[in-house]
Amino acid sequence: SKPLIILLGDQLTLSLPTLRQAPENAVVALCEVASEAHYVPHHIHKIGVFLAAMRHFAQTLRDKGFTVHYSALDDPDNTHTLISEAERLASAYDCNHIQAVRPGEWRLWQAMQNRQDTALPWQLFEDDRFFTTPEDFAQWAKGRKQLRLEYFYREQRKRSGLLMEHGEPAGGQWNFDHDNREPLPETFESPRPPQHQQDALTREALAVAQQHFGHHMGTLETFNWPVTRRQALVDMRHFLDHCLPDFGRYQDAISDTDPFLFHSRLAVAMNIGLLSPREVCKAAETCYYTGSAPINAVEGFIRQILGWREYVRGLYWTQMPNYKRENRLGFTRDLPAFYWDGNTDMRCLQRAIEMTIDNSYAHHIQRLMVTGNFALLCGVKPEALCDWYLAVYADACEWVELPNTLGMVLHADGGLMGSKPYCASGKYIDKMSDHCQHCRYSPKQVTGAKACPLNSLYWHFLETHENKLSQNPRMKLIYGSLARMKTEKRDAMRQQAQAFLAKLDTAPGYGDAIHT
Ligand code: FAD
Ligand code: DLZ
Incomplete structure (x- = not known):
């Protein structure tokens, strides 16, 4: 038995189930494909993040001893869809099946499920980087007349033990939202995000993005997203030390000049797998217990990740594909x-x-x-x-x-x-x-x-x-x-x-x- 393990652009995590249990002979594939770049006209930064982070992760895997195939956007053999690339490479490397973790989109999950009984069967694994699985969410939702974030969130607090003390919420309340609605003062200074160096691999990936998608929204001159785990950890540390204490009270504020305020900018790193939501929440919790950030900030931040992030994912997987067709208020206007x-x-x-x-x-x-x-x-x-x-x-x-x-x-x-x-x-x-x-x-x-x-x-x-x-x-x-x-x-x-x-x-x- 020899698997071809396909990793998608948002699965750049060493602890992924397919990698954890990969046999010696497994071939790991990462594929840059035109179809993923074209389904919407992605901002040039978004394409840059995916290409640069995928290239770095392939290098990390090679350093760990994995056999890695990297399909680059310009490879002449590239078939340019994730499914066809996985199948082409499985044949080329004499693999007898393909392994994949649940992707972030229903359309790909459906396509993978449809290939489970083919000659080169796809074996699918649950994505365990989240606090909950779609099945957990479905169980929670079952029989409830109304789904509400607040009840889901409280259950996740109990389940994870985050900000829990002897079965009670830390600070004596589940929710400190009433402290989190301040507008910004006239003068304030928000911390400047760390500036990441671009190594040769990043520069190369960004050049490819520019060459193919230079006409898309944005310019790479302002590109400053983390594309390695090390850079993501720098961003996380920066947030915890400099932004988290004020995250809560200015969470809802909007500035005419300052794009980031006290927000974490960590969604990108979490979504592509460079940081785990668990480690981010745990690190924020520690700031409360060491006294470096107040409870309203830490609770507010953890609720976004342990609560909202998990809740929307649960909704997505339990409501799709019909969810995407919903339009209960009957809207018809084009986007201005x-x-x-x-x-x-x-x-x-x-x-x-x-x-x-x-x-x-x-x-x-x-x-x-x-x-x-x-x-x-x-x-x-x-x-x-x-x-x-x-x-x-x-x-x-x-x-x-x-x-x-x-x-x-x-x-x-x-x-x-x-x-x-x-x-x-x-x-x-x-x-x-x-x-x-x-x-x-x-x-x-x-x-x-x-x-x-x-x-x-x-x-x-x-x-x-x-x-x-x-x-x-x-x-x-x-x-x-x-x-x-x-x-x-x-x-x-x-x-x-x-x-x-x-x-x-x-x-x-x-x-x-x-x-x-
Ligand atoms: P912070 O303000 O620092 O919050 C911390 C973390 O909490 C975020 O990194 C994110 O992981 C999580 N979070 C916060 N709010 C939400 C939420 N409503 N749903 C899920 N997670 C949340 N988030 C995405 O990650 N990807 C998206 O494609 C996305 N699209 C959005 C579209 C709309 C219309 C709206 C209203 C929100 C969307 N969000 C999305 C949620 C949220 O706006 C972003 O997660 C957040 O702005 C990212 O910035 P940050 O990392 O600085 O977040
Ligand atoms: C967004 C994106 C882009 C632009 N390019 C690729 C790619 O070349 N290869 C890849 O594996 N993933 C890419 N992605 C991310 C995918 O669209 C994403 O993994 C799926 O939408 C599932 O979430």
């Missing part, structure tokens, strides 16, 4: 063209998109409450918005991107991800950011030439979806306000929103599939 170049006079959107172009990064609140909120209020169709988020962020993998976009942002899953839509007016942006002082629109005006478009769009959204949303107990208050509003005011707001949407639909580039 300015999502690709930041060319808009709404300052919050302009800055979130410019930061995305510069760094292939935006923090959670920018994704949810700026680009996400605008798309929700305008009713952008899920497939268009999902493709954008999947393309533009270096940490984007479908298992985590899809529930966040389709569920959390667009409320298209009927409330599995969030008990209410995260819709907001300009007031929210004004409270949590310093964008509005640089904007031509005023968050205080609802109608008129200077009115922030988010204000009329917000009420228009509520009015449009009243049938579906007004019975939601968490929306009662706001629908009460809408009901009390004078007819003339409602009419004026509706007209203002409709005029804005009509203009949006006729803006240059709108509706053209120019970026795919």
